[in-house]
Amino acid sequence: MPAPVVGAIRVGIIGAGLIGQVHSRMLRLIADRTGQSVRVVSVADVVPSAAQALASRWQDARAVASADDIINDSSIDAVWICTPTALHREVCIAVARAGKHIFCEKPLAMTAQHAAEMAAAIDAAGVLSQVGLVMRFSPVYTVIKSMLADPRVGRMLAVTMRDDQDFPTRGVHASPWRNDPSLTAGGTLIEHSVHDLDLLRWMFGPIVSVSCVTRNLNGADGVEDFGAIELEFAGGFHGQLTSIWHRMIGRPSNRRLEVFAENLFVASDFDTLGPIVFQRGDRADLETIAPDEVMARFRDIILRERPYLAPMKDNFAIPYALEDASFVAVLKGVCTPDPPFAAGVAVQAIVESAYESARTRRAIRIDN
Numbered sequence: 460m461p462a463p464v465v466g467a468i469r470v471g472i473i474g475a476g477l478i479g480q481v482h483s484r485m486l487r488l489i490a491d492r493t494g495q496s497v498r499v500v501s502v503a504d505v506v507p508s509a510a511q512a513l514a515s516r517w518q519d520a521r522a523v524a525s526a527d528d529i530i531n532d533s534s535i536d537a538v539w540i541c542t543p544t545a546l547h548r549e550v551c552i553a554v555a556r557a558g559k560h561i562f563c564e565k566p567l568a569m570t571a572q573h574a575a576e577m578a579a580a581i582d583a584a585g586v587l588s589q590v591g592l593v594m595r596f597s598p599v600y601t602v603i604k605s606m607l608a609d610p611r612v613g614r615m616l617a618v619t620m621r622d623d624q625d626f627p628t629r630g631v632h633a634s635p636w637r638n639d640p641s642l643t644a645g646g647t648l649i650e651h652s653v654h655d656l657d658l659l660r661w662m663f664g665p666i667v668s669v670s671c672v673t674r675n676l677n678g679a680d681g682v683e684d685f686g687a688i689e690l691e692f693a694g695g696f697h698g699q700l701t702s703i704w705h706r707m708i709g710r711p712s713n714r715r716l717e718v719f720a721e722n723l724f725v726a727s728d729f730d731t732l733g734p735i736v737f738q739r740g741d742r743a744d745l746e747t748i749a750p751d752e753v754m755a756r757f758r759d760i761i762l763r764e765r766p767y768l769a770p771m772k773d774n775f776a777i778p779y780a781l782e783d784a785s786f787v788a789v790l791k792g793v794c795t796p797d798p799p800f801a802a803g804v805a806v807q808a809i810v811e812s813a814y815e816s817a818r819t820r821r822a823i824r825i826d827n
């Protein structure tokens with residue numbers, strides 16, 4: 460393992476758009492709660508006003524025009540890669556070779572092969588890394604996962620998930636590159652449901668086969684706005700994921716998850732705080748876990764499993780704060796990366812298999 464970063468971690472952010480701004484806000488929260496253990500010192504964006512606006516939120520941070528200005532800055536310890544997806548690989552490999560630690564947004568790359576090349580560069584350089592699969596820090600799914608760990612629920616039977624979002628070229632996601640096939644790795648399955656597939660692997664174990672259909676209404680080749688995947692899990696049960704980019708700008712991004720085990724039905728219509736509804740095998744009624752109780756249970760789980768996140772206890776409802784605080788703890792030598800970069804490589808390969816299935820109209824086996 461590389462040596463922990465000594466003193467305040469000096470961060471460069473490459474890409475000052477939506478998610479770059481989110482990470483900057485999260486790093487500010489973390490700094491304020493951990494004795495200024497981290498600070499953003501440089502922000503790169505090809506749009507100077509975007510770099511300037513983000514840099515101005517940090518004392519003495521530089522706004523620079525090119526990723527190279529961060530890659531070549533020997534004072535920087537770690538880089539958050541927040542550019543459109545097509546740029547991740549080149550930037551990530553250069554950052555790794557420059558010996559800097561890497562937080563890279565999802566999806567990691569345009570293809571699974573490119574993602575694997577990034578992982579190889581990180582291994583060769585011996586730097587620390589984490590991928591932005593933030594749904595693993597969702598209170599509601601963490602609590603449902605813990606409910607399913609109780610042996611009394613019996614064997615898993617079925618999982619159904621729906622993920623929907625306004626087509627992310629306007630509103631909060633005003634990213635013009637999202638329907639440019641040269642800049643995006645695809646549509647709703649890779650750019651959004653990569654989160655869901657990672658979540659499903661994390662909650663239910665390895666996926667061994669996918670069978671997929673996609674549909675494209677927006678006209679941009681290779682940018683599907685509908686994808687449905689039939690999933691086979693190594694545990695012998697099946698699931699379905701439906702992923703939609705719609706045209707309802709007033710509707711916030713959201714997910715529904717519904718799980719049947721032999722002795723438990725559990726579901727939630729809200730992907731962060733719940734409520735969760737569930738029914739036990741011996742009960743005639745549905746029970747509800749209200750958002751406050753979801754948070755109380757989540758707090759207990761997090762403090763038990765990731766005690767190093769205790770300083771963030773007032774921000775446990777913000778998954779981005781917890782993923783960034785986790786990587787800050789990694790850089791300080793307190794824990795190992797979780798989710799690791801390899802999870803981003805693995806889930807990219809699964810989505811790629813789903814696309815292959817949609818093209819060939821047959822089920823594709825997944826190597827695990």
Ligand SMILES: NC(=O)c1ccc[n+]([C@@H]2O[C@H](COP(=O)([O-])OP(=O)(O)OC[C@H]3O[C@@H](n4cnc5c(N)ncnc54)[C@H](O)[C@@H]3O)[C@@H](O)[C@H]2O)c1
Nearest residue numbers: 474475476477478503504505541542544564565566591634
């Ligand atoms: N984890 C999540 O929940 C989440 C949410 C949104 C986006 N993302 C991912 O984050 C990445 C960025 O998405 P976004 O929504 O922030 O996009 P965005 O369009 O809002 O921001 C991208 C920024 O990168 C800048 N940029 C473009 N080329 C650049 C270059 N060569 N060097 C430096 N900056 C450059 C753009 O000017 C823009 O400011 C994508 O990979 C996306 O999939 C993840």
